[in-house]
Amino acid sequence: MATVSLTVNGQSVTADVDPRTLLVQFLRDNLRLTGTHVGCDTSQCGACVVHLNGEAVKSCTTLAVQADAGVVTTIEGLAQGGELHPMQAAFREHHGLQCGYCTPGMIMSAVDIVNRKGPDLDEQTIRAELEGNLCRCTGYHNIVKAVAAGAQAMAEAPLQQAAE
């Protein structure tokens, strides 16, 4: 067994885990944070995307021990003070989800895109940057709209962005 200590959604957690435990298994099974999903076994679909030390990672391809001493944000930790994060609100407003299964990973990737590329995202950039996230329901049309709108809203809500 290996001991991991990390901060997840602002809470410190320490646990003994089988060294082969994936970060997504640790989040779902140990912490019962089931908002992070598993949709494939080849690191293709992106349903498992979380933020590790401020960057998007696929938690199905990250060992829990690799996150030791790190800071993890999952979809459950994105909303602050009972208010949806601007990107969450944009997905709802622009119907950027249907079954909801890819949505947590999609939103975590979208926030990461804005963090890296800034709030002024054109359609081509958004489509290219979503390369690692699969959605089978929406045809991406409304996801692209939601990401563009969410990016603008994040720029207008600097306090919340800082909190994230």
Added chain:
Amino acid sequence: MTATGIGAPVRRKEDQRFVTGQGRYVDDFNRPGQAYAYFLRSPHAHAAIRSIDVGAAQTMPGALAVFTGDDLAADKIGGLICGWMIHSKDGTPMKAGPHPALAQGKVRYVGDHVAVVIAETLAQAKDAAEAIVVDYDVLPAVVDTAEAAKSSVQVHDVSPDNTVFNWHLGDKDATEAAFAKAKHVTKIDLVNNRLVPNPIEPRAALGEYDFGTDNYTLYTTSQNPHVARLVLSAFIGVAPEHKLRVIAPDVGGGFGSKIFIYAEETVCVWAAKKVKRPVKWTSDRTEAFLADAHGRDHVTHAEMATDENGKILGLRVHTTANLGAYLSTFSSSVPTYLYAPLLSGQYDIPAIYCEVDGVYTNTAPVDAYRGAGRPEATFVVERLVEKTARELKQDPAEFRRKNYITQFPHQTPVIMAYDTGDYAASLDKALELADYRNFQARKQESARRGKLRGLGFSSYIEACGIAPSQAVGSLGAGVGLWESAEVRVNPTGSVEVLTGSHSHGQGHETTFAQLVSDRLGIPIDQVSIVHGDTDKVQFGMGTYGSRSGAVGMSAIAKAIDKVIAKGRKVAAHVLEASEGDIEFKDGRFGVAGTDRSLAFGEVALQAYIAHKFSGQDLEPGLKEGAFYDPTNFTFPAGVHICEVEIDPDTGVTTIERWTAVDDFGVIINPMIVEGQVHGGIAQGVGQALLEGAVYDRSGQLVTASFNDYCMPRANDLPSFQVGMTVTPCPSNPLGIKGCGEAGAIAAPPAVINAITDALGHEDIAMPATPQAVWRAAQKARMPMAAE
């Protein structure tokens, strides 16, 4: 229209939980003492099983039990069933081979279920499965759809030539006569490529048994939990129906693949009692590729006869449909009654004759996938219509217009009676939105850059609102296809609607609540939609075939009418008026011609406190149920126009414009309807350009992961221009036609018609990958090079 009523783009009620990670899917449920199931699957496409030695596996760390088909048989657990009987031309019933949940004596496709290990952890179950010794006698496999009936390999003893049925529909003699007098005959050979549905949530099952009450519970990724319960109890015999609770909670997409009753949920329920522990199985993606029911896989030759004026005289079609190694739950209906009755398309075709041979192969079972038979029919009709127009040197839009059905109702030669539509209106709107008149200028501009531009139409129709029970019964269905609803009004005036429909992305919690809010005049947040639990909802047929609006909501509307009728009686007592004088309007029961009225909530309270009427006069309470059986199929239709640009040097096809104009009848929530259209188009474009399940000659699935099977990504698709026309459906009380499958039905021929237009020849198959298009583009260049 109110802000939350019928027609309003209400933001979805369910989204709050989905965007915050609070959705609850099957794999998110864990039960105390839960163990894990892992299925040992066949690595061979076809093999006899000489023996299975589970001794070593049973002693592996953490292993609780290892079961094989013999254990299921010993407990008299029956095989999986196909619920739609098809008869061949000669009147003989289809040849359904046995379909045990765990193999008995033979495996018939890679991924077939050989044994199951139940262990403390999933990792231990996998390790133990590796210790199972199976002695296989590997047999040659048959994989190819067109060759199956001629193969010396025999998949099932009941079918020496691998043929499940030789079925037909239409008037052969009349069709031959039509071709005899034709001025022109257009011929086409088509392959409708095999697809893997791939909802992003993999299937999962969690079975539990309570020894105290003898109750079984199954959490499962199902589009139709009551159908699952019925099949598991009445046919497979896992548990009595009244002792089995099936829960389908949040489900992450289905597209047909979660309709069916599979081996894994059967085994999880049964094994939970055997090992005295809850048993959980969650598919990984490779298992989903191997063992979820696939879609499509047709090989077709079709011919269209036209007269000297370009009027269509007749259509004849021969299709071989690959049904895979076993008949899945509704597999036999897909290439027959969900296919051939759509071959008239939007066109007035006097004579149609279609033959379909269903065949077994050593591949995964094939069943309904988004559209189910109707995309295959539309691909035949729309490719053939486009090719005919080109051969006759007629504008493809005007050729279609000339042949459109314009009078309704219209009886086609293939069962269907179209109730309403205005196909020319959709065409006109689509031509305008697509800027068709300037297409040639855009084509020339592309040519100046060395690019090939093409435009393709798809003027599709589908049959939804599935379906009138008597009609489908006469066609072989084992069930009726009505829907149920129960409207429970609480004393405080809030409402719960229990529906037999199931939402797995469609947004029923919002659209169904819009109907209730609209009809009862109460705020939408006072309405809850309850679905997906057989302990709560009495019965239901579930969600598929774009039926939840036309059938499911019609049942709710019927129950609401009963609630209002009962409310009138209550109000009459309270207001001391005659029932005939009570009007219900804008959420209030009032006495006609007076200012005396009660709000809906006040009547609800009076119904429950029952102080103002005697129980002899009127029963207390306000709760009504309804079963709604549709009177006809519904016929959504529309025109999609795809415009592509091809780089002949790389073979890359770029979709430059997509125009969709659909007639879905009355629309409850345009935001959600447009979303359904977008998603359907994406799956249709996926079929046309990217996706294809490929088995090698030995029956290995070489496209068994997202690395190898090309799913559409954001960058593969354009934004879509979506328009609507409306002819209300006369066949249900809400005027709804259905929208869930339209995009997937319309899109493939639109894409291929655009590509063939760009290339200048018809020789391209789906998926039109860059390699295939590059080869086709070289072929198009050859004559030029020769000049």
